[in-house]
Amino acid sequence: MTTTAHRVEPENNDHKPLGHGRMLRKEDPRFVRGRGRYVDDVQLPGMLHLAILRSPVAHARIVSIDVTAAQASPGVRAVVTGEALGEQGLAWMPTLSGDVQAVLATDKVRFQGQEVAFVVADDRYAARDALELIDVEYDMLDPVIDARTALAPEAPVIRDDLDGKSDNHCFDWETGDAEATERVFAAADVVVSQDIVYPRVHPAPMETCGAVADFDPVEGKLRLWSTTQAPHAHRTLYAMVAGLPEHKIQVISPDIGGGFGNKVPIYPGYVCAIVGSIVTGKPVKWMEDRSENLISTGFARDYVMRGEIAATRDGKILAIRTNVLADHGAFNGTAAPVKYPAGFFGVFTGSYDLQAAYCKMTAVYTNKAPGGVAYACSFRITEAVYLVERIVDCLAYRLEMDPAQLRLKNLLRPEQFPYTTRTGWVYDSGNYEPTMRLAMEIAGYEELRREQAEKRERGELMGIGIAFFTEAVGAGPRKDMDILGLGMADGCELRVHPTGKAVVRLSVQTQGQGHETTFAQIVAEEIGIPPDDIDVLHGDTDNTPFGLGTYGSRSTPVSGAAAALVARKVRDKARIIASGMLEVSVADLEWRKGAFHVKGDPGRSVTIQDVAMRAHGAGDLPDGIEGGLEAQICYNPSNLTYPHGAYICVVDVDPGTAQVKVRRFIAVDDCGTRINPMIIEGQVHGGLTDGVGMALMEMIAFDPDGNCLGASLMDYLIPTALEVPDWETGFTVTPSPHHPIGAKGVGESATVGSPPAIVNAVVDALKPFGVSHADMPLTPSRVWDAMRGAARPP
Ligand code: MCN
Ligand code: CUM
Missing domain, CATH: 3.30.365.10 (Aldehyde oxidase/xanthine dehydrogenase, molybdopterin binding domain)
Incomplete structure (x- = not known):
């Protein structure tokens, strides 16, 4: 295996990418000239507009819905409730993970923002006005908001629609070898444990979700323009749900203003648009607004994890064990291969040579929006990498070892590839040490540590954080991976x-x-x-x-x-x-x-x-x-591809305001053969910016009643150019042995690798206060509390 290492500099940046390497993007002329064509740009003759009435509360029984006034409102063509859908067998739809989700609520509402009814009218304003005239009587129920209380015996049962369901348990999942791991832990010199929360966040793409449905009753053909990352899979699902013949459905996904996993699931709004067009005989457009997107569409993360690491006194990592409580919201709308209900979380063993590993996970229902796999997560590898890279830093803290040296000592060696992990993943290729060394060289790691020591003397708070990650991307071999029976080829x-x-x-x-x-x-x-x-x-x-x-x-x-x-x-x-x-x-x-x-x-x-x-x-x-x-x-791929990377973050924390400033960020990525270095850098820059958002700013929080506190971009803070540094990037090239051109994926690498690097840096800055962990998002108030030893529960 050959790996070559390069620092990205203006004069040396394209070590043999594919021919035509850094060519400019063919799509950009239409975007910069305003000629992009998004779903909301689609205008069809006679098109009507659809708006959705959403539940204002998190958990309540629907007593009655009165649509008389709405139906009489000017310009209204149809008002549809769950009851009406139920008569056609369309009130519920399958989710991508084999659960069911209400298209429109019939019995209960189960999260704030859930779809209750829709109006089709001549224009968007008439449709929205009529929503105000729908009178819904709710009988309030206690909500379950904190996953940690979901399985309490007194917790109200959210999914009483499911036969015989008497609790909020969603699924259990485990991987690795519990007994072998226990033996290694019992014999280890050092064991470190840490509770780690990856909070609920939202991908918040620039374009919200929407659809234009056009059902032609003469042809019997449905054309659906929609914001989807998976048009073919959606087509098959519509055929199955609506009973329409698949060859009479055309799903068109035109230009899309960002997806980040938010546009993988099938949303009730798409189905409503289809029903609206069938009912009215006209094309129907549905476009959600920003708040609707934030409160009701696919969220990300929401994992409460306990991480444990076992090692020798001199820093040889022996085993990792974790217990995870996964909050799946009101419906299990996770989009992951069927056999992988926790996505690819199984790679939580990271980039290290372990003797044993074990994970036990329990997933629960809560009164929150469904989703889970989104926001450049590589099927939950974000959570896995955050866990392992945080717990490795906790070990470094305990052993008083340099976190870079600890990692170097434990990284898998090139001769170990292809490497089968303790949880059964076969890493195709990797050469980790040069990647780590290059990141340290670009950072000037030793010099940074000297600067930090001097600053600590003066009472200044500077932190250096490291994360090393391995991803598993390219789902997937169809023998192991399918979504609702559709093989992933x-x-x-x-x-x-x-x-x-x-x-x-x-x-x-x-x-x-x-x-x-x-x-x-x-x-x-x-x-x-x-x-x-x-x-x-x-x-x-x-x-x-x-x-x-x-x-x-x-x-x-x-x-x-x-x-x-x-x-x-x-x-x-x-x-x-x-x-x-x-x-x-x-x-x-x-x-x-x-x-x-x-x-x-x-x-x-x-x-x-x-x-x-x-x-x-x-x-x-x-x-x-x-x-x-x-x-x-x-x-049909024979294996996934396993890109890797080494990230180093330098932060300064203001001791007076607890504000974190990311001063430098060094990212060295290895995605095998590089097709277009400019596009790769764009992907990496974007993902790093997302990482700053998640680590420092973003969280979808709820009050005890289940009101979403991140329902607008005033409350859900996403990073801008002002919050991020000039990214410093480098790369190594370790081709994938089974991919015809040796390329591995890269689109989510930076989102996976950056949050732990940033959090590790902030925790490192707070070391003088004896802080060894703090949970995201590291807002000034959380950093302040951590400095004062009063970390609040997340
Ligand atoms: N690429 C390359 N050389 C490689 C690997 C990738 O030049 N060795 C290029 C690819 O050709 C492609 C881009 O980089 O143009 C990303 O490729 P890949 O890693 O295969 O990822 P996908 O194209 O499958 O994109 C999905 C990924 C995901 S899952 C999320 S989430 C995310 C991400 O991409 N959403 C994005 N990056 C995004 N970037 C934008 N602008 N918008 C989103 O919604
Ligand atoms: Cu998990 S977000 Mo991307 O896989 O579409």
Whole structure:
């Protein structure tokens, strides 16, 4: 295995990325010129507008709903309640994790913001006005807000809709070996335990969720423009829920203003828009507002964890154990592969060589919005990496060891790969030490520690935090991974036109990651057609092959592989056609960047464009070769890809105000072969900014009645350019051995790796106060409390 290490500097930044490396994004001209086309830009003749009435309370029985006044309101075309949906069998829908969720509440409301009724009217204002006229009588019930009380015997049962349900238990899950772990713990010199909370946060994409549904009763065809990261999977679900034939459903996901996992689940609003169009016979648009997005759509995290680590006195880590209480909200709407109810939390063993590991998890229902897997989480690897990187720092604190040295001592070694973890994950490749060393070199680690020591002498609070992570991205091998029975493979189709221009059709769906550029680059590299001559089509189920969509940074690992392989398939056919054109055998041809040359006679050659014309043109083709130059494949990955990274954060804490300032942040990422370094840096910068938000500012909190306290961007603070430093990045390249071009995913790496680095830095700054842990978000008040030894319960 070869790994190369590079610091990103203007004069040295592109160590052999894929050809056309840092090309500018093909999609940007339309975005910067206001020509993006988002769901809310879709205008259809006669289109009506839908608004949703949401529950103002967290838990209550619905006594009655009176819609008479709303129905009589000007411009109103339809008012629909859960009862009406129930008559069509549509009041409930399956979630992506096999639970059910109310489309519109019939019996009870189970979280503040839950969908209760909808109005379809001539315009958005008429629809919203009519909501005010719907009279709902609620019989209030006690809510369950804190997951830690959800299983108390006196807790009110939230999901009494489920047969025989008499508590708020959602599921249990475990991984690793409990007994072996116990043996290692019992014999260890040192055991450190820490309660660690990863609070509920929200991805808050710039564009909220919405849909335009257009059901044509004559054709029997439903067209649905919607904000979805997984158009094909959604289409199948609509077919199953609504009983519509799947070939009569077209899901179109146009430009999307950020997804971050928020646009993976199926929301009641999408189903309401479909029903609204069927009922009125007109196209219907639903667009939620910011508060609706924050209070009712897929949240992230909400894990209460107890971490334990066992080690020798000199710092050899032996085992990690954790107990997790997972808050899944009112419905289990988690979008994760079926066999993985806790997502990929099983990688909590991190980047270290352990003797044993064990996790036991209990998930509960509470009166909060459903969701759980979102916000660039790599299927809960955010929580796993936060746990392991925090607990390793707690161990360093206890052993009075330098956290960088402790990590260096325990990182997996290159000869151990492929490495099977104690919880059964097979890390495909990795070379961790150079990554860690590069981050330390860019940071000037020793110098920073000297500066910190001097500052401590003067009573100044400076902290240095480290996090090392390994991710598992690219779900996934279909033998292990499916969502509601749909295997997690991706299709890809490539058509080369007669003049040598090409169109590649993907089953994944970009939300800002730049797929139109990077997938053109992958195909260009394989087939020699310039990327500007290759259009990338995605986000339209009628015009792209089936696949499971974009999340868990799976596009590059799965569809990226599909794109490379479909291009090779076309190239193989082109080679046969070229052999006919040059009248030599296939074996006598050599492929070099866009042309087939006759071996030993390089002057005789045909370009891929020549071949494309011949494939479609006059004249005979070699025996058995059909005309045309196109291919389609479905790629089923043999394993996930395992990117890794080393992050170092430097903070200053104001001892007077407890304000944290992130002064420097060094991120060294290894995502294998790099396709477009500029896009990777953009992904990393964005994820690091998210990390600052989560570590220092963001939390979806609730009052004891279940009122969401993060219902607007006034209360739910997201970071701006003012809160973040100039990111310092570097990279190493350890290709994936099983991916056709060696690429691993990167889209969520920085969100996974940055929160522990920042928290570790703040805790390190507070070391003079004897602080060894504090929970996110590290707002001034929490830091203040921590300094005064009065950490509040989160
Ligand atoms: N890339 C590359 N070389 C690599 C790996 C990736 O050049 N070795 C490029 C890819 O070609 C792609 C981008 O980086 O253009 C991200 O690729 P990948 O890591 O495969 O992730 P996905 O495309 O599957 O994107 C999903 C990921 C997730 S799950 C979340 S959440 C998130 C993220 O992407 N949401 C985003 N980044 C986002 N960025 C934007 N702008 N908007 C979102 O909603
Ligand atoms: Cu978990 S957020 Mo992304 O996987 O769409």
